[in-house]
Amino acid sequence: MKVWFITGASRGFGALITKEALAAGDAVVATARNAQAVKEKIGEHPNLLAVALDVTNEDQAREAAALAVERFGRIDVLANNAGYGLLGAVEEATASEIEALYATNVFGVLKVTRAVLPHMRRQRAGHILNFSSIGGYFGYPGWGVYGSTKFAVEGLSESLAAEVATFGIKVTIIEPGFFRTDFLHDSSLAISPASIPDYVGTPAGDMRHFAAAANHAQPGDPAKLARGILTLANAVNPPLRMPFGSDTVAKIEEQNASVAEELAKWRELAVSTDFDV
Numbered sequence: 001m002k003v004w005f006i007t008g009a010s011r012g013f014g015a016l017i018t019k020e021a022l023a024a025g026d027a028v029v030a031t032a033r034n035a036q037a038v039k040e041k042i043g044e045h046p047n048l049l050a051v052a053l054d055v056t057n058e059d060q061a062r063e064a065a066a067l068a069v070e071r072f073g074r075i076d077v078l079a080n081n082a083g084y085g086l087l088g089a090v091e092e093a094t095a096s097e098i099e100a101l102y103a104t105n106v107f108g109v110l111k112v113t114r115a116v117l118p119h120m121r122r123q124r125a126g127h128i129l130n131f132s133s134i135g136g137y138f139g140y141p142g143w144g145v146y147g148s149t150k151f152a153v154e155g156l157s158e159s160l161a162a163e164v165a166t167f168g169i170k171v172t173i174i175e176p177g178f179f180r181t182d183f184l185h186d187s188s189l190a191i192s193p194a195s196i197p198d199y200v201g202t203p204a205g206d207m208r209h210f211a212a213a214a215n216h217a218q219p220g221d222p223a224k225l226a227r228g229i230l231t232l233a234n235a236v237n238p239p240l241r242m243p244f245g246s247d248t249v250a251k252i253e254e255q256n257a258s259v260a261e262e263l264a265k266w267r268e269l270a271v272s273t274d275f276d277v
Contacts, residue, residue, distance in 0.1 A: 001025055001026055001027060001047075002021070002026040002027070002076040002077055002233065003026070003027045003028075003029070003068065003072040003073070003074050003075055003076045003077070004017075004018070004021045004026055004027065004028045004029065004075075004076065004077045004078075004079060004233075005028075005029045005031070005064075005065065005068050005075045005077070005078045005079070005112075005116060006018055006021075006028060006029070006030050006031065006079040006081060007031050007032075007053065007055055007079065007080055007081050007082035007108070007112055008031075008032060008055075008081040008082030008083065009028075009030035009031055009032050009038050009041075009042075009050075009081070010030075010032035010033075010034065010037040010038045010041050011037075011041060012081075012222070013081055013131070013176070013222060013225060013226065013229075014030070014032070014079070014081040014082070015030075015038075015041050015042065016222055016223060016225075016226035017079060017081070017226045017229050017230075018030045018038075018042055018048070019042060019226070020226045020227055020229070020230050021230065022042070022045050022047055022048060024230055025047075026047065027047040027048075027049075027072050028047065028048055028049070029049045029051055029064070029067070029068040029071070029072070029075070030042060030048060030049070030050050030051070031050075031051045031052070031053035031064055031082075032050075032052070032053065032082075033052065033053070033054050034052065035050040035051055035052040036050075038050040049067065049068065049071050049072070051064045051067055051068070052064075053112075055082045055104060055108030055109070055111060055112050056103045056104060056107065056108050056111070057111070058111040058114070058115070061111045061112045061114075061115035062115040064115070065112075065115040065116050065119060068119075069119050074119065074123055075116055075119050075120060075123075075126065076125070076126060076127065077126070077127045077128075077129065077233050078112070078113065078116045078120075078126065078127070078128045078129065079129045079131070079229070080108075080109045080112055080113065080128070080129065080130045080131055080153075081129075081131045082104065082108060083104055083105045083108070083109075083131065083149075084101070084104060084105070084190065085143070085146045085190065086098075086101045086143075086145050086146045086190045086191075086192065087142055087143065087146070087190070087191045087192065087207065087208060088142065088145070088191060088192030088194070088195070088204075088208075089141070089142060089144065089192075089196065089199050089202075089204035089205070090144040090145060091196060091199075092192045092194045092195060092196055092199065092204075093144075093145045093192050093194075094192065094194060097145070097190060097192055098145050101145060101146065101149055101190070102149055102152075105146075105149035105150070105152075105153070106149050106152045106153065106156075109130060109153055109156070110156070113128060113130075113160070116128075117164070117169075120164075120167070120169050121164075121167045121169070123168075124167055124168045125168045125169065126168070126169040126170070127169070127170045127171075127172065127233055127238065128157075128160070128164075128169065128170070128171045128172070129172050129174055129229065129232070129233070130153050130156070130157045130171065130172070130173050130174065131153075131174045131176070132150045132153045132154050132157075132173050132174060132175050133146075133147070133150045133175060133176060134175055134176070134177045134178075134243070134245075134247070134248045134251050134252070135147040135150050136149075136150025136151050136153060136154045136173075136175065137154070137175060137243075137248075137251070137252055137255060138251050138252075138254075138255045139151075140207070141202070141203035141204040141207055142203065142204040142205075142206075142207025142208065143207065144204075153173070154173055154241075157171050157172075157173045157240075158173075158240065161240055170238055171240065172232060172238050172239060172240060172241070172242050173240060173241045173242065174229070174242055174244065175241060175242065175243040175244065175248055175252075176220065176225060176243075176244045176245060176248065177220055177243070177244065177245030177246070177247035177248035177251070178220055178245065178247055191208065195208075220244065220245040220247070225244050225245075228242075228244060
């Protein structure tokens with residue numbers, strides 16, 4: 001039996017992964033700002049511990065991790081799933097919007113991870129799943145600030161994986177594409193109200209209309225992703241990056257080819273800056 005610690009477990013991917021883990025016979029510490037919302041979504045289960053956690057509160061994160069170990073003795077899988085989106089051109093986003101987004105999407109991941117890591121180091125085992133996005137691999141117009149939080153998560157996760165491997169702890173970056181969750185709904189997506197007229201008709205401006213039309217019409221099946229996360233957690237040698245969705249795979253292949261082409265074009269200038277031997 002694995003013991004999961006899942007943030008943002010009251011809805012979306014977090015709730016689905018919680019249900020899949022419980023159905024598989026695992027134990028789950030399911031966290032959300034409102035623990036009652038978790039109980040209402042998941043129902044009663046002997047292997048479920050619902051805990052109130054605002055991921056921006058480091059003290060609360062440490063308390064939640066301690067409760068998990070007190071109840072189940074260990075934490076095998078940490079799923080840093082909590083987060084939300086911000087839609088708008090980089091210039092349109094306000095300082096307060098940017099700071100709030102980073103507080104959850106980046107600093108929240110750091111605070112929860114730092115709270116759980118001492119327990120995983122003590123165990124000399126564990127698996128950290130950090131939820132990024134295809135927006136953390138490729139920068140979409142209109143999603144610049146949101147994407148930057150996911151780029152940050154990817155960079156943190158790469159370094160973290162190298163740091164904790166010696167303790168038997170694995171790290172995987174989860175990169176979902178567009179899945180049919182509430183991510184594009186106003187319950188999960190903030191839209192910068194400071195719309196600048198110059199961006200109307202540009203890729204960033206048009207993205208506002210795309211997001212509204214794409215809501216609940218995305219190609220990805222969230223239930224299949226949740227099952228995929230269980231498969232990943234049970235893998236002996238999980239990958240550093242795990243993309244989910246055919247749209248994600250296509251965009252990664254396109255991005256990799258573009259980077260390789262650009263590097264080949266500018267390689268001579270790139271390598272010309274070393275000291276002469």
